Amino acid sequence: MFKLLKSGFSTIKNNIGFLVGFLLFFLIFVVGSFVVKNSIYKISEERLSARFLTETSTMLRATQDKIEKYDLLLKSARSLFYSSKEITRAEWEAYGSSLDISANYPSLTEIAYVRRVLPLEKNEFIDNVRLDKSINPKAYPDFDITPKGDSDEYYIVDYLYPLNGNEEAFGFNVFSDSARRMAIELARDTGLTAITEPIMFIQEKGGEKGFLMLLPVYKNDKVDSLEGRRDDIQGFILAAVGASDLFSQIVLSIPLTSLSGLSVTDVTDNSAVLLPYIDVLGRSTNDTGENIPTVQTSRISIGSRTWRINFRSDTKPQIDNLGLITPYALSILGFVISLLIALVLLNSARLKSKAEKLAKDLTKDLEKFKLAVENSSDHIVITDAEGNIVYANKSVERITGFLISEVMGKKAGSKSLWGGQMDSEVYKKFWHQIKVEKKSFSGEFNNHRKNGEQYVVEANISPILDQNNEVIFFVGIERDITKAKEIDKMKDEFVSVASHELRTPMTAIKGLVSMILEGDYGEVGNKLLQPLGDIALSTNRLIHLVNDMLNLSRIESGRLKFTLKEFDPTVLIGGVVESLNPIAKQKGIILKVGTVSKAKILGDEDKISQVLNNLIGNSLKFTDKGSIVVDTETNENFLKIFVKDTGVGIVKEDVEKIFGKFEQISSIQKGRPQGTGLGLYISKQIANKLGGDVWLEKSELGKGSVFGFSLPLMQSKIAEKIKAEIAKEEKNNPNQKEMS
Amino acid sequence: MAKILIVDDDPLLVRMYQTKFEGDGNEVVTAADGHEGLEKIVSDKPDIVLLDIMMPKMDGLETLRRIKADASIKTTPVIMLTNVSSSEADSNEGLELGAVAYLVKADYTPKEVVQKVKEILAAYKRELPKVEVAIKG
Numbered sequence: 001m002f003k004l005l006k007s008g009f010s011t012i013k014n015n016i017g018f019l020v021g022f023l024l025f026f027l028i029f030v031v032g033s034f035v036v037k038n039s040i041y042k043i044s045e046e047r048l049s050a051r052f053l054t055e056t057s058t059m060l061r062a063t064q065d066k067i068e069k070y071d072l073l074l075k076s077a078r079s080l081f082y083s084s085k086e087i088t089r090a091e092w093e094a095y096g097s098s099l100d101i102s103a104n105y106p107s108l109t110e111i112a113y114v115r116r117v118l119p120l121e122k123n124e125f126i127d128n129v130r131l132d133k134s135i136n137p138k139a140y141p142d143f144d145i146t147p148k149g150d151s152d153e154y155y156i157v158d159y160l161y162p163l164n165g166n167e168e169a170f171g172f173n174v175f176s177d178s179a180r181r182m183a184i185e186l187a188r189d190t191g192l193t194a195i196t197e198p199i200m201f202i203q204e205k206g207g208e209k210g211f212l213m214l215l216p217v218y219k220n221d222k223v224d225s226l227e228g229r230r231d232d233i234q235g236f237i238l239a240a241v242g243a244s245d246l247f248s249q250i251v252l253s254i255p256l257t258s259l260s261g262l263s264v265t266d267v268t269d270n271s272a273v274l275l276p277y278i279d280v281l282g283r284s285t286n287d288t289g290e291n292i293p294t295v296q297t298s299r300i301s302i303g304s305r306t307w308r309i310n311f312r313s314d315t316k317p318q319i320d321n322l323g324l325i326t327p328y329a330l331s332i333l334g335f336v337i338s339l340l341i342a343l344v345l346l347n348s349a350r351l352k353s354k355a356e357k358l359a360k361d362l363t364k365d366l367e368k369f370k371l372a373v374e375n376s377s378d379h380i381v382i383t384d385a386e387g388n389i390v391y392a393n394k395s396v397e398r399i400t401g402f403l404i405s406e407v408m409g410k411k412a413g414s415k416s417l418w419g420g421q422m423d424s425e426v427y428k429k430f431w432h433q434i435k436v437e438k439k440s441f442s443g444e445f446n447n448h449r450k451n452g453e454q455y456v457v458e459a460n461i462s463p464i465l466d467q468n469n470e471v472i473f474f475v476g477i478e479r480d481i482t483k484a485k486e487i488d489k490m491k492d493e494f495v496s497v498a499s500h501e502l503r504t505p506m507t508a509i510k511g512l513v514s515m516i517l518e519g520d521y522g523e524v525g526n527k528l529l530q531p532l533g534d535i536a537l538s539t540n541r542l543i544h545l546v547n548d549m550l551n552l553s554r555i556e557s558g559r560l561k562f563t564l565k566e567f568d569p570t571v572l573i574g575g576v577v578e579s580l581n582p583i584a585k586q587k588g589i590i591l592k593v594g595t596v597s598k599a600k601i602l603g604d605e606d607k608i609s610q611v612l613n614n615l616i617g618n619s620l621k622f623t624d625k626g627s628i629v630v631d632t633e634t635n636e637n638f639l640k641i642f643v644k645d646t647g648v649g650i651v652k653e654d655v656e657k658i659f660g661k662f663e664q665i666s667s668i669q670k671g672r673p674q675g676t677g678l679g680l681y682i683s684k685q686i687a688n689k690l691g692g693d694v695w696l697e698k699s700e701l702g703k704g705s706v707f708g709f710s711l712p713l714m715q716s717k718i719a720e721k722i723k724a725e726i727a728k729e730e731k732n733n734p735n736q737k738e739m740s
Numbered sequence: 741m742a743k744i745l746i747v748d749d750d751p752l753l754v755r756m757y758q759t760k761f762e763g764d765g766n767e768v769v770t771a772a773d774g775h776e777g778l779e780k781i782v783s784d785k786p787d788i789v790l791l792d793i794m795m796p797k798m799d800g801l802e803t804l805r806r807i808k809a810d811a812s813i814k815t816t817p818v819i820m821l822t823n824v825s826s827s828e829a830d831s832n833e834g835l836e837l838g839a840v841a842y843l844v845k846a847d848y849t850p851k852e853v854v855q856k857v858k859e860i861l862a863a864y865k866r867e868l869p870k871v872e873v874a875i876k877g
Contacts, residue, residue, distance in 0.1 A: 496824075496825070499823075499825065500794060500823045500824055500825075503823035503844075503845065503846040504750060504753065504823050504845070504846075506846055507753060507823060507845040507846045508750075508752050508753055508756060510846065510849060511753070511756045511757075511760075511845075511849055511850045512756055514849035514850065514851060515756065515759065515760060515849075515850055515851070518851055520759060520760060520763050543846045543847070546846070547825070547846075547847075550825055563832070
C-alpha cells in the first residue's frame, strides 16, 4: 500500500492535472456526502419530530380519555345514589367489586363514598359504622374519624372499595386536608367533578403521588344554584388515582418510538409535581429526566386543573428508527469510499500512465524500427512463407527500379522482377536452404534492374520461424555491391598493373647485374663483385616483396586463384627440396626429405610449393649448421608436413608475432638476409584457404624450430568442404582477369 | 644453336635477353609487338618464341591464339615470358592456348631463362618427330 501510494504520488508529481482532478473529486465527494448526510439528518429529524408530535398528541388524548373514563365511573357511581337516595355499605361493596377495578381501572387506588357529616351527627355516625355488620360480621368496632379534632363539617370516607389495603383511608376526613378541601368545595360549588392538586395518598401502600377526583352528590339531584348546592350537599364520590399507575398505563397502551419519557406537573396554582419522570415502559427511575432535553411541553386541562406534560426524547435520528443509514455512518462511509476510490483512481492513474509510457515507448520503438527499415539504404523485403512480397522498403525502388506497388504480391527475385539472372540450380539450392533447411542464406546474386542494367548484391535472407519451427515469413536484405565490386576490381587491377610495372625494371636490374657478374659484359674487377652481389640480393628482395604484396592483395580481396587437384605430395616435396638444395649446399647444411606419406591430398600445387618454399627458405635463412629435414605424418583428416631445422630457434615473445603481417624478428635478423615479413602470414592464409594450417610446432632457442603445415587428405570431409567453398568463390568471381 | 624470336615491347629487356642468348651462341630475332611477332614467325621461322603478354597493338595471348590458329606456324613452341604474375588467370590461359611454359621474368635471371629454353628445346626436339609423324599420318 505504501509502495502504491509512493509510486502513486510520484505519478501525481508528474501530473498536476491529475492531482487537481483528484482533489476536486475528493472535495466533491466529501461535500456531497456531507450534504447527503445533512439532508438525511434533516429528513430523519423531520420524520422524527412528526412522529414525536403524533406520539405526544396521542398521549395527550389518551390522558384525557382516561380522565374522562374515570369521570364517567364517578358519575355512574353517583347515579346509584340518585336512583335510590341512600345505598348501603353492602351495595357499595357489590358495586365496587362489579367494576373489576384491577382489570378496567388499574390506576384506580380506591373508589369511595365520602359522606358529609355535621358535628351534631358525628357520634351517631361513628356508632353506626362501628355496628355495621352488613359486610363484615364483626363490624368495625375500632372505626373512628381521622384525623382527630373538631371541624365545622366532616367529609368522611365511609364506603370504600376495596377496603383491603386502604384501611388507613377508612374514616378519613377528607375535609381536613387543605388540598382536598379546595377540591371538595370546588366540586360542591360547581356540581362538577373536581380534581385535587397532586397529593400524597394517606394509605400505607401508597406513599405515592396521585390525585383525587371528587364528584358531588346532592340530596336533590336537580339543584342548580350555589346556595342550593351548599345546602344540599350530601357527599362525594371519590376516586383516588395513582399518577405513575395512570401514566404507565397510558404509555404502555401506545406504541412509542420517538418518545423516551415524560413528567407531569400540575401548574394550576403553582407548580407541583404530579408525576416524576417515567420512561416509556412506565418505569419511574431515579433519573429525573432533566438531562434529557425536553422536546415538547404540552398543557392540558383536566377538569379544573391544568397539567403541564413534559415530553422528553433523547432519540436522535437513528438507523433503526428510520430505516435509513445514519448520517454519521454515511459521512464516515462517504469518506472511506472516497478514500478508496481515490486510491483506486490513484492506482489506475499510475497504471494508466505506466501503460501509456509503455505504449508510447513501444510506439516509439516501432516507429524507430519502421523508420529504420523504411529508410535503410539496403534493399529490404519481407515475404510470406511462399516468397510472395508483403513488404518492400524505399531502397527496393531505388535499387531495382521497380515501384513498390509493382512488386507487392509478386515472388521476390523472380525473373519478372530483379531475379532470374543466375543458373536455376543456384535458386533451387538457395530456396531449399531457406525453406526446407530453414537456414539463413548469405551470398551474392547477380540481378537486373527494371531498365535491364545488371547489378550485384550481397544478400542475406532469413526465414523467420514460429514456435513450431514453421516458416512464418522471410526477410531479405540485399546490398547493392556493384560499385564496391567495381572498386575492388579496380584496386586489384591497380595492384596487378603496379606490380607488373615494378617488375619490369627490376627484371632489368636483376638480369643485368647477374649478367655482369656472369661476365657477359667483360671482366668484372674484384672490387665490384661485392656491391654487384648486394644489388642482386636487394633486387631479389624487392621482387619478393612485390610478389608478396600482390599475393597479399589477392588473398585479402579473395581473388587469389586456387586450382584444386588431387596429388601425391612426395613428388612436390621432393621437387621443392631439390630446388633449394644448392643454397643448402652453399651454406654447408644438409637439406633432405625424411619419411613421407604417399597419402593423396587435395590442394593447389603451385600454392603448396609456395608455402613449402617459404617454410624451408626460412629454415635455410636461420640455420647455419646442421640439417633441415622435411617429414610428413597423417591423421584422419590431414597430411602434416613438418620442416625441422637445427637453426637459431625463436624466442618466446616472438612466437606470437611470427604469423603477423609485416612481422620481422629483429633479434635474430642481424647479418641475415632480410625478408618481407609477409612470408608466414601469406603461408598461413594460403594454408587456411586450402583447409589446412601453418603453425610453429616447437622451437628451442639455439637448437632449432619445427614448423607444421597441414593439408586435407583427399578422402576427408574437409576436402569436400574446401572443394565446395573454392567452387563457390569461383562462381562469385567468375571472370577475374588481369589487365594485359 | 637455335633461332629464337623474342616478342616484347620493352627494348631494354629485349636487348638484355638478346645479349644473353647470343652470348650463348643462339641467333636472335626480335619483335616489338604481336603483329610484328606474327610476321617474324612466318618470315624467320624461329625454333622457339619467347612471347610477352602486355604489349601494344596486339597482346601476347591474342598473338598466341593466332599462332595456334595458323597451321603453318602452330607447331613452333611458344614460351610465355612475362611479368604478369603466374598466379593469375592468364598463366592458365597461356598454357591452355598451347604455350609450353610460363615464366615470370622477374623470377629468373637471363641465364636461367636461357637454361629453361635449352631444356624445353631439347625436350621438344625429342618429341617433335612424333608430332611430325602424327601430322604426316
